[in-house]
Amino acid sequence: MDTQMKKGILEMCILFKLKDEPLYGYELMKSVRQVFPDVYEGSVYTILRRLKATGYTCIMQKESPSGPMRKYYEITNTGQDYLRQSIEEWQTVVYGVTQLGIKL
Numbered sequence: 001m002d003t004q005m006k007k008g009i010l011e012m013c014i015l016f017k018l019k020d021e022p023l024y025g026y027e028l029m030k031s032v033r034q035v036f037p038d039v040y041e042g043s044v045y046t047i048l049r050r051l052k053a054t055g056y057t058c059i060m061q062k063e064s065p066s067g068p069m070r071k072y073y074e075i076t077n078t079g080q081d082y083l084r085q086s087i088e089e090w091q092t093v094v095y096g097v098t099q100l101g102i103k104l
Helices: 003-018 025-035 041-053 077-099
Strands: 057-062 070-075
Touching: 003 025, 003 041, 003 070, 003 077, 025 041, 025 070, 041 057, 041 070, 070 077
Parallel strands: none
Antiparallel strands: 057 070
């Protein structure tokens, strides 16, 4: 899959996972890799850093039942707006592809 396309899809998927609750980075990485096994762990963390830098997520520290504090990622209002826009764009692409007769 094209790198830029994958990056956008992964951003959307990660934000979607965060829409209902904050998640620990490792939890996010595991859930993404279940669906996209060819995605490297480092790629997920790179996307998480970029989402934070753009203001789409924020980080909060929470105590861990065992070990050091953990970083939990939470979607921001700006991130929710970006997620809605991304989903709308994705739906437009899927609609266009199916209109061309390509079976998904």
